[in-house]
Amino acid sequence: MAHLREHKSSYDLVLLFVTFALMGIGLVMLYSSSSIMAQQRFGDSMYFVKRQILFSLIGLAVLIVSKNLPYVVYRRLVYVILGVSLLSLLLVLLPQVGHRVGGARRWLRLGPLSVQPAEFAKLTLIIYISYSLAKKKDRVREFSVGYLPHLLISAVFIGLVLMQPDLGTAVTFAALVFLLLFVAGVRLRFLLATGLVLIPLLALTIAQSSYRLERLLAFINPWRDPSDTSFQLLHSLFALGSGGPLGVGLGSGQQKLFYLPEPHTDFILAVIGEETGMVGIAIVLLLYGLLIYKGVKIALRAPDRYGTYLAFGLTLVIGLQALINSAVVMGLLPTKGLPLPFISYGGSSLLTNLAAMGILMNISSYTRSQAQTFGFQSPGWLDNARHDEARTR
Numbered sequence: 001m002a003h004l005r006e007h008k009s010s011y012d013l014v015l016l017f018v019t020f021a022l023m024g025i026g027l028v029m030l031y032s033s034s035s036i037m038a039q040q041r042f043g044d045s046m047y048f049v050k051r052q053i054l055f056s057l058i059g060l061a062v063l064i065v066s067k068n069l070p071y072v073v074y075r076r077l078v079y080v081i082l083g084v085s086l087l088s089l090l091l092v093l094l095p096q097v098g099h100r101v102g103g104a105r106r107w108l109r110l111g112p113l114s115v116q117p118a119e120f121a122k123l124t125l126i127i128y129i130s131y132s133l134a135k136k137k138d139r140v141r142e143f144s145v146g147y148l149p150h151l152l153i154s155a156v157f158i159g160l161v162l163m164q165p166d167l168g169t170a171v172t173f174a175a176l177v178f179l180l181l182f183v184a185g186v187r188l189r190f191l192l193a194t195g196l197v198l199i200p201l202l203a204l205t206i207a208q209s210s211y212r213l214e215r216l217l218a219f220i221n222p223w224r225d226p227s228d229t230s231f232q233l234l235h236s237l238f239a240l241g242s243g244g245p246l247g248v249g250l251g252s253g254q255q256k257l258f259y260l261p262e263p264h265t266d267f268i269l270a271v272i273g274e275e276t277g278m279v280g281i282a283i284v285l286l287l288y289g290l291l292i293y294k295g296v297k298i299a300l301r302a303p304d305r306y307g308t309y310l311a312f313g314l315t316l317v318i319g320l321q322a323l324i325n326s327a328v329v330m331g332l333l334p335t336k337g338l339p340l341p342f343i344s345y346g347g348s349s350l351l352t353n354l355a356a357m358g359i360l361m362n363i364s365s366y367t368r369s370q371a372q373t374f375g376f377q378s379p380g381w382l383d384n385a386r387h388d389e390a391r392t393r
Contacts, residue, residue: 026343066358085124167309168336247277
């Protein structure tokens with residue numbers, strides 16, 4: 001770490017502000033979207049809010065630890081992290097261990113809480129691929145060195161997630177790896193060739209599952225089955241449409257009243273749109289945009305390749321989830337079952353995202369010496385942008 005100069009005057013406080021702002025919006029909208037349902041199911045209108053506050057407190061502890069832990073530590077422990085993550089994904093598939101909800105075995109029971117290993121696996125995959133790309137340096141353009149090993153380890157993760165089954169998370173993994181390899185300089189023809197193979201495999205996976213096929217058909221024609229497979233999407237669109245520019249008022253939304261299924265999780269943005277209007281949605285999307293902007297800036301200013309890839313990957317995983325969730329709620333993508341980062345109810349997602357923010361903030365606290373900055377050359381787009389960013393500072 002001789003080339004690192006620690007610390008700047010402070011961590012990236014804008015990133016911290018955006019994180020807390022999204023969490024605050026999440027708690028307010030969680031109560032609005034879940035209170036009636038929670039009262040009916042559990043006799044406590046604050047049931048989901050109380051649990052989310054508990055997750056938030058644990059998550060803040062995770063953020064503080066990851067913010068103060070030098071990011072190079074993850075590089076030293078990468079194989080331990082990889083092994084633990086793969087083991088947890090295997091355990092969740094065992095009937096005696098994995099907890100099944102709604103036909104999918106995605107959770108592990110830890111006392112009164114359930115954790116979703118696939119959420120933490122996103123961080124694992126980013127840490128490992130960032131480490132591996134940085135170690136290979138300019139050889140990332142070689143098929144057997146820069147592409148094949150990352151393809152194989154990613155295929156293992158994606159395969160385990162598909163066995164749960166969780167197609168939405170598997171697609172997110174694939175997109176995350178594709179984009180991270182692309183910006184690191186892996187040859188585009190390798191990625192495109194893999195994509196040409198994966199597209200028919202994805203189509204086959206959907207065709208073999210009547211549930212997935214019905215979801216796809218409902219996306220193509222929402223009015224095809226309005227009382228069943230299209231029900232959630234249609235009521236999401238009703239919520240957005242009835243909200244108008246300014247919304248119907250906080251707490252006054254109608255679609256959350258047992259029309260929109262699970263309004264506190266994947267479709268919480270629809271409740272935001274109905275109650276606060278397009279203005280509310282615009283504020284949320286602007287916050288995500290600011291988070292992505294700051295994350296990319298941190299990646300470009302990171303002191304080494306590993307920090308650059310890691311920061312970009314962490315930013316990408318949150319940005320991708322926010323983009324996919326928003327597109328699903330607006331009817332631009334088929335229903336995926338992905339949460340809205342920091343806002344949707346869910347402990348595993350919140351803990352993972354807060355850990356990602358902590359690591360990003362830690363990377364932001366390091367700077368490069370001029371010698372290190374101007375000696376950095378690599379074939380990757382991200383590395384070239386990083387080099388240009390350094391020259392403008």
